[in-house]
Amino acid sequence: MVNWEKIRKEFPILRRQVNKKPLVYLDSAATSQKPRVVIDAIADFYCNHNANVHRAKHTLSEEASNLFDEGHELAADLVNAYSMQEIVLTRNATEAINLVSFGLKKKGFFKKGDEILVSGMEHHANLVPWIVLAEELDLKLKVIPLSSSMELDLDAAEKMISKKTRLVAVSHASNVLGTINDVRQLSRLAHDYGGLCLVDACQSVPHFPVDVRKIGCDFLTWSSHKMCGPTGVGLLWGRQDVLSSLPPFLTGGEMISEVFWDRATYNSLPWRFEAGTMDIAGMVGFGAAVEFLQGIGFDEISKRDSNLGRAAHKALSQLPGVKVLGPKPEKKVSIFSFTVDGVHPHDVATVLDSDGIAIRSGNHCAQPLLRDLGFDAVCRASFYFYNSFDEVDKLVEGIEKTQRIFKVGKK
Amino acid sequence: MTDSNELFSEVILELYKNPQNRGKLNVPSLEVSGGNPICGDKATIFLKLEGNTVVDASFENVGCAISTAAASLLTEMVKGKTIIEVLEITPHQMFDELGGIIQTRIKCATLALVLLKEGLRQYQKNPAKTAISGIRV
Numbered sequence: 001m002v003n004w005e006k007i008r009k010e011f012p013i014l015r016r017q018v019n020k021k022p023l024v025y026l027d028s029a030a031t032s033q034k035p036r037v038v039i040d041a042i043a044d045f046y047c048n049h050n051a052n053v054h055r056a057k058h059t060l061s062e063e064a065s066n067l068f069d070e071g072h073e074l075a076a077d078l079v080n081a082y083s084m085q086e087i088v089l090t091r092n093a094t095e096a097i098n099l100v101s102f103g104l105k106k107k108g109f110f111k112k113g114d115e116i117l118v119s120g121m122e123h124h125a126n127l128v129p130w131i132v133l134a135e136e137l138d139l140k141l142k143v144i145p146l147s148s149s150m151e152l153d154l155d156a157a158e159k160m161i162s163k164k165t166r167l168v169a170v171s172h173a174s175n176v177l178g179t180i181n182d183v184r185q186l187s188r189l190a191h192d193y194g195g196l197c198l199v200d201a202c203q204s205v206p207h208f209p210v211d212v213r214k215i216g217c218d219f220l221t222w223s224s225h226k227m228c229g230p231t232g233v234g235l236l237w238g239r240q241d242v243l244s245s246l247p248p249f250l251t252g253g254e255m256i257s258e259v260f261w262d263r264a265t266y267n268s269l270p271w272r273f274e275a276g277t278m279d280i281a282g283m284v285g286f287g288a289a290v291e292f293l294q295g296i297g298f299d300e301i302s303k304r305d306s307n308l309g310r311a312a313h314k315a316l317s318q319l320p321g322v323k324v325l326g327p328k329p330e331k332k333v334s335i336f337s338f339t340v341d342g343v344h345p346h347d348v349a350t351v352l353d354s355d356g357i358a359i360r361s362g363n364h365c366a367q368p369l370l371r372d373l374g375f376d377a378v379c380r381a382s383f384y385f386y387n388s389f390d391e392v393d394k395l396v397e398g399i400e401k402t403q404r405i406f407k408v409g410k411k
Numbered sequence: 412m413t414d415s416n417e418l419f420s421e422v423i424l425e426l427y428k429n430p431q432n433r434g435k436l437n438v439p440s441l442e443v444s445g446g447n448p449i450c451g452d453k454a455t456i457f458l459k460l461e462g463n464t465v466v467d468a469s470f471e472n473v474g475c476a477i478s479t480a481a482a483s484l485l486t487e488m489v490k491g492k493t494i495i496e497v498l499e500i501t502p503h504q505m506f507d508e509l510g511g512i513i514q515t516r517i518k519c520a521t522l523a524l525v526l527l528k529e530g531l532r533q534y535q536k537n538p539a540k541t542a543i544s545g546i547r548v
């Protein structure tokens with residue numbers, strides 16, 4: 001049995017008060033909080049090992065390089081990659097997706113009239129790069145519709161896909177609905193027609209075991225900051241043959257092998273995609289986060305996620321005047337978008353904040369999805385394993401208080 | 412059960428439920444629209460001018476309680492005022508009339524005012540342009 005109460009205590013920020021109330025942090029889908037070990041690992045790096053990597057012959061550089069490489073190894077292990085050569089460090093998942101879109105474009109992977117298939121629940125990060133590319137290269141962007149249960153309509157996807165579909169780019173779990181998508185099936189479909197599949201795993205990697213071999217995709221991206229690691233670190237996994245066929249994204253130092261006045265040759269994977277000095281301390285912090293999460297165990301984290309999710313789903317769905325968006329709890333991660341009749345989402349967030357409860361309100365970087373669902377803005381409460389069942393109750397009390405202030409909901 | 416509510420004044424709650432002057436004006440002299448792209452609130456203010464005096468005003472919006480109440484209040488406040496007088500309305504006047512605003516929501520309370528003032532300034536420069544849109548607050 002995992003002692004979740006003890007684990008929660010390892011997050012210093014969760015001890016603070018907001019507006020004189022204990023912080024109830026329900027915005028982990030935007031960014032997660034950081035445990036002491038991650039904060040310490042970064043401080044320890046700067047206090048004891050700081051140096052630039054892969055260049056010097058001195059001891060500190062050797063230590064820093066080893067820690068930096070270890071971050072790549074841990075990322076590879078986390079998603080069951082074949083080797084660390086398949087792991088590219090970026091600033092965030094957004095940059096990783098841009099790296100792929102740039103590489104595919106430059107390589108001439110698309111020709112006019114080709115198609116890119118995305119899902120109807122994409123975050124702007126896995127949508128705007130493809131909109132821009134489609135515009136530039138005269139490609140067609142197609143969108144897999146949602147079913148009434150707010151899952152992807154895979155039958156529709158199957159009908160939409162064809163030999164023209166060069167890329168399927170989908171989120172593994174939606175940051176708005178929480179829906180977990182069958183990316184294995186979508187990868188298979190993409191491959192059946194000779195295309196590639198990119199999975200945006202920002203909301204899945206933090207919550208449950210993710211295995212690129214089982215999924216069978218070609219690219220998978222996520223961000224360290226949503227899984228207890230620091231900001232400034234994004235990860236791209238690419239299948240080695242596909243990754244090695246992409247031209248470099250940013251160019252300059254570190255990513256080269258030999259440079260002449262008029263030409264350069266490029267370094268081996270993954271370094272050819274890591275131009276300039278990267279966020280070394282961030283990568284060390286990310287490594288500590290992976291070890292921390294693996295120490296708890298992703299199966300346990302996933303179970304905790306389901307339990308919190310089920311409790312939150314039940315509590316929220318029973319509230320009069322509250323609508324929860326998304327599928328049944330079994331089909332999602334513990335992210336809950338909801339509306340409160342008669343109260344604007346920003347006002348719900350303000351009332352909750354006054355009691356120390358942090359939720360998000362707005363369009364959640366998914367404007368097309370929200371528009372399809374008929375909203376300008378919704379509230380979102382997103383849980384992580386460090387949240388407690390008490391905090392589900394506090395969320396409910398906060399919503400009821402909002403309804404009392406606005407004189408809506410139950411009498 | 413009652414809750415100590417220092418977040419939303421009675422004025423705000425009342426105007427949010429029953430906003431005044433909501434809807435388009437017939438043949439407005441000036442129409443100003445824009446919003447805050449970060450929070451998603453959007454508004455359009457319609458003015459009817461006779462000479463330099465506002466004789467009627469209305470608004471349409473998508474937004475929270477505070478920005479809705481503020482737009483309602485502002486469109487009421489400006490009726491009978493000259494353009495110069497409207498330009499002199501301060502954010503603090505708005506906050507007072509709204510019964511107080513918490514620090515984190517000041518932008519919501521001033522959205523309509525900022526739109527209207529920007530629109531009137533542009534109108535003063537170029538009275539031929541009676542529809543001004545896309546103002547980012």
Ligand SMILES: Cc1ncc(COP(=O)(O)O)c(C=O)c1O
Binds near residue numbers: 030094126365
């Ligand atoms: C599903 C999804 N994709 C992509 C992103 C973008 O992540 P980042 O801002 O770290 O690049 C997010 C973060 O909000 C997300 O939830």
